Amino acid sequence: MKRSHQLGFETRLMHVGRDPERHFGAVNTPSYPSSTILSSTLDDYLETPKYGRLGTETSRAAEMAAAEIEGAEGAVVFPSGLAAVCGALQSVLKTGDHLIVADNVYGPTRKFCDEVLTRFGVEVSYFNPLDHSSVTDQIRPNSRAVYLESPGSLTFEVADTAAISAIAHEAGLVMILDNTWGAGVFFRAFQHGVDIAVHSGSKYWGGHSDLMMGFVVANGTHLSSVRNTAVRQGVCVSPDVCYLFLRGIRSLPSRLARHQQTGLDLANWLTTRPEVRTVVHPALKSCPGHTNWKRDFSGSSSLFGVVLDPLTRSELALLIDALELFGIGDSWGGYESLIVPVFPQAVRLRPTNLPEGTWLRVHTGLEASSDLITDLEIGFMKIAKTFDSLGRGNV
Numbered sequence: 309m310k311r312s313h314q315l316g317f318e319t320r321l322m323h324v325g326r327d328p329e330r331h332f333g334a335v336n337t338p339s340y341p342s343s344t345i346l347s348s349t350l351d352d353y354l355e356t357p358k359y360g361r362l363g364t365e366t367s368r369a370a371e372m373a374a375a376e377i378e379g380a381e382g383a384v385v386f387p388s389g390l391a392a393v394c395g396a397l398q399s400v401l402k403t404g405d406h407l408i409v410a411d412n413v414y415g416p417t418r419k420f421c422d423e424v425l426t427r428f429g430v431e432v433s434y435f436n437p438l439d440h441s442s443v444t445d446q447i448r449p450n451s452r453a454v455y456l457e458s459p460g461s462l463t464f465e466v467a468d469t470a471a472i473s474a475i476a477h478e479a480g481l482v483m484i485l486d487n488t489w490g491a492g493v494f495f496r497a498f499q500h501g502v503d504i505a506v507h508s509g510s511k512y513w514g515g516h517s518d519l520m521m522g523f524v525v526a527n528g529t530h531l532s533s534v535r536n537t538a539v540r541q542g543v544c545v546s547p548d549v550c551y552l553f554l555r556g557i558r559s560l561p562s563r564l565a566r567h568q569q570t571g572l573d574l575a576n577w578l579t580t581r582p583e584v585r586t587v588v589h590p591a592l593k594s595c596p597g598h599t600n601w602k603r604d605f606s607g608s609s610s611l612f613g614v615v616l617d618p619l620t621r622s623e624l625a626l627l628i629d630a631l632e633l634f635g636i637g638d639s640w641g642g643y644e645s646l647i648v649p650v651f652p653q654a655v656r657l658r659p660t661n662l663p664e665g666t667w668l669r670v671h672t673g674l675e676a677s678s679d680l681i682t683d684l685e686i687g688f689m690k691i692a693k694t695f696d697s698l699g700r701g702n703v
Contacts, residue, residue: 317493318561324376330365339551340364362539366547366554373557374513374523377492378505381527384534385545389488389508390416392522396506397421397455399530399537400482403429405452410437410467412460414486415655421455434657437467438597440475447479457486458495459597462652462669463662464588464613466597469604473501482530488512488641492525493564494607504530511641512609515556515563519549563643566674567610573677574670574684578614583688585665588613610672611640613650615665623691624649624666630690633675633683640671645680647671 327337343360347353363371367385374383386392397420401407409421411434421432431450435442437460454476458467473483485502487495491512497505507513509521524534537543575589586594589612590601601608619627628636634647650669653662672680 320376321373321560322558324373336551337366337369337554339547340366341547361542361544363544364547364550366550367545370521370545370550370553371523373554374492374507374509374525377513377557377560378487378497378507378525379492380498380505380525380531382531382535383523383525384531384538385509385550386522386524386538386543387545387549388520389506389510389522390414390420391543392506392508392524393417393486394420394424395534395537395541395543396484396504396524397425397453398541399524399533400453400484400504401425401430402452404450406431406433406448406450407453407455408443408446408451408481409434409455410457410460411435411657412437412463412465412652413455413457414461417455417457417461417486418655437472438465440468440471443472443475447475447481451479451481453482453484455484455486457489459489459590459601462613462650462667463656464590464595464611466590466595466601466605468597468600469495469497469502470500473503477501489609489611490605491560491564491609493561494568494605494609497525498527500604503527504534508641509553510639512560512564512567513557513641514553515559515642516552517639517642517644519552519556521545521549521553563674564607564609567672568607570672570674570677570680571608571610571612571670574672574680575612577681578684581688583616583691585615585617586663588615588663609641612670614668614670615663616668617665619666619691626690627687630687631683632686633680634670640669642671643674645671645673645675 345358347358371383371385386395407430426432433446435446456467458469476483482503483501484504485497486506487497488508488511505525507523509523510519526534575587578584578587588595591608634645637646640646647668647670650667
């Protein structure tokens with residue numbers, strides 16, 4: 309687009325990765341399911357590598373769109389969010405290096421660090437994302453990178469990304485951020501000192517719970533390093549998946565606005581319930597790191613935590629199984645609402661600061677807030693009746 313620098317974000321997102329003139333007038337970049345891609349001449353073949361594994365018109369359009377969302381030079385597509393995490397880390401680490409990781413990262417990311425990176429001679433240590441001094445304390449002569457997720461997985465603490473980035477850069481370290489919650493829209497990673505941003509495209513970017521993919525977004529040498537890692541490992545993504553992603557991102561700003569409002573409606577309502585001990589939603593003052601969210605984010609998304617008074621497994625089943633609009637399933641960011649129990653104490657080094665009780669992770673979809681609230685009320689009524697019969701009173 310010749311005038312992209314003059315256009316608003318929403319407008320650019322409607323047009324990025326599209327070129328109807330190159331695709332026989334098709335509004336959407338078609339899916340090109342090709343392994344062999346022919347060259348027009350011998351010189352073209354020798355000078356420009358072409359192969360489906362190295363990318364197609366569809367995957368390149370998807371990467372262009374991901375880079376546009378984050379405001380970066382480029383992006384590399386991966387077959388899942390976790391694959392993108394692994395690719396980002398492997399692009400900057402080697403045997404003998406030390407990685408510093410926030411203590412509240414996504415569980416599979418932590419397992420990759422502890423069970424795979426360490427097996428290849430990379431040292432891993434963890435820091436409290438709300439304590440800058442704990443980052444400084446972890447820096448060693450062989451430290452190479454800092455990995456952060458903000459808000460944190462399951463517990464939703466919001467870190468001061470810019471301050472942590474400054475500490476990392478002062479020590480010559482690469483700053484990597486999982487920015488899936490902020491979607492590159494509510495939080496602009498590269499404006500806060502991040503060198504490499506990771507996204508699960510399966511979440512908000514896809515938006516329809518029907519694709520698995522991830523992206524690593526970066527600039528300059530970091531982008532080249534990530535792309536080289538992906539090529540050497542044979543990483544590639546189906547053009548059909550890339551096509552679905554391009555379809556999904558056209559509605560991203562509108563969907564996020566709805567997710568935000570519905571999430572706030574439910575979070576605020578849940579704070580009034582007697583069964584609820586606390587709601588950990590970055591936009592609420594009660595959430596750890598709320599001041600960082602208020603300063604650095606332009607909005608809030610659909611995912612947050614709820615801590616109930618302690619429930620037995622059977623009592624929790626009564627509550628969740630009674631819900632008709634909330635699905636019971638992993639992932640988030642799609643059009644449908646989800647709710648699952650989570651156990652952050654089991655994966656944290658420092659669980660003592662976490663509120664005690666039964667933890668739930670809530671994703672609010674695109675349904676009407678009033679209907680979701682009614683659904684939850686029915687679930688709470690179920691356990692209230694059980695408590696009354698057992699003489700427990702209110703939870």
